[in-house]
Amino acid sequence: MAEMSAAIPQSQVVGQSRMPAFSRILVYLVLIMLGIFFMFPFYAMVIASFMPRNALNSITPTLWPNPFITSNYTALFSGEINPDLIVKTPFIRALFNSLAVAIGQTVPALLFTSLVGFVFAKRRFPGRNILFYCVLVTMMLPYQSTIVPFFLLMSRLGWINTFWPLWIPWWAPAWGVFLMRQFIAATIPDELIDAAAIDGASLLGMYWRIVLPLIGPITAVLGILNFMNAWNDFIYSNIVMNDPNMVTVPLLLNLFKGATLTVPEYGVMAAGSVIATIPLIIVFFVFQRWLIGGIMSGAIKA
């Protein structure tokens, strides 16, 4: 089901008679309406970030910023948003925390999963199958079954309000090992590994010189998804970070949202949302081809 399949020939719906004009207009109408459904919230986010508070909380909202202001962004970065807001964390601090979480989680995870994926794909040793089944079984279990002890373990270790709970446990993601193993088994011929062995390469040498240079595509896909999940994470960050200086961007925005203000600061939250989304959109467009290809080949599970 989740096997990485080799390039599937692009099937063209050939021989299909041209659509009549009426149904073609209908199809485009549906596509455009759905496009509006998917784009309108982004539009609202960008527009709202340039709108003053009273316009956003007016009973007759406008769909265009009038007047157009940029003070939401300056307030966000100075931390001086609203005197009634208890949280004063400057946004740049949250950005730094998010970046630290995402990079510190993704880079070691890629290293570990590719190494373990290689050993599982190309080496046979006692206990290999049992160990791999252990990894597979935890993939099927929903996170709810372990989140309580996870939190208790982190408190016991004294890791609350540090980066460790968002780094170390995620260096060993089961789905990453699974995908790496599938990819390496399917794309790297055994002969290459054998040849390296004859040349006297060590296991680590094979990994470094043969495996690493050949797993670019899967590393890109896993890297982006991992980075994205870490950058957007709420469920785990929320339980291990409660010091205002350690919050990530989603946590800070959520604190703004949950603040008991009589009139919510939608403009500032929208500005923060715009800035938090931009890096992901850039990463997405740079790696779009691999990411979409990876998902379409059925390789990636949500």
Next chain:
Amino acid sequence: MTTQNQISGTPGLMSAPQVGRRSSIWHQIWKHRIEYLLISPFFIIFGIFHGYPLAFSIWLSFQRWQGIGEPRWFGLGNYERLLKSERIIGALGNTIIFLIILLPIIIGLTLVLATILNSPQIKGRKVLRVLYFLPYITSAVIVAIIFQLLLNNNSGWINGILEAVGIGRVGWLIEAWPARISVILMVLWGATGYNVLIMLGGLQGIPAELYDAASVDGADTIQKFFFVTVPMMRGVILFVGITTTIGLLNLFTQPWLLFSSSSGSGPDDATATLNTIQYSTAFQASRYGEAAALGFIIAILVIFATLIQLRLVRTAEA
């Protein structure tokens, strides 16, 4: 993965006769010490942070513990209380409502959309593919902020538009059914693009000859969809069905963040799910034993649903 030699990768060594007949399991393990060494960091982390919490969780679910003092043995007490609780039954009902409404919509919508986007006659389909996918990369917290901005009762943009066109205001975030619809819209917004890509991947595996043959037989576009596309996509449809079901049984961030003031329960508990109840039981009420038990109830539901749908796959493929 055929012979021993290929896997071990060292034909010269492997084809040599085993050292005597004392090649015990320990000898085998010693010979592969480098393999174990390389995977050990992963498995140490995996064991401590994924294996141990699982075992701890099973134990904890039979205890009564609020985080202070020693846990007390409670037997099946947590499970018994949970299964009798009206909030849990209500949350299960909400989850079933979400499943019944969202599962057919997501499968139908993504299959039709993918079919349209796979047709070379449609211009701009690559751009549309990206547009539909973009919500998937947006943080749930941000999505909740935007949806509150759009859907809140007094200053929400949607109510502003609805009033301007004469429909009138809807209590999106303050009435039970509109609140459920808000959550449903939020899920649809985030999940469609991803599943369209999965469906597109499946569509590209259908041989073009099948469509040609159908054309020769005089089938029109709609007939081709139902008699070629749908049967050929059975496996992919079931895959999307399974992952969507699991996702909906795990529904958490959308109701939790949209209705944060009521810990995700929403108006009249209309959007409470097992997960929102578990999260607040654990991290707001500190009733850890009960939350662990609820975690296992969710896990059992997820595994059960997966097994049923895998059964369906096997029946469909047989």
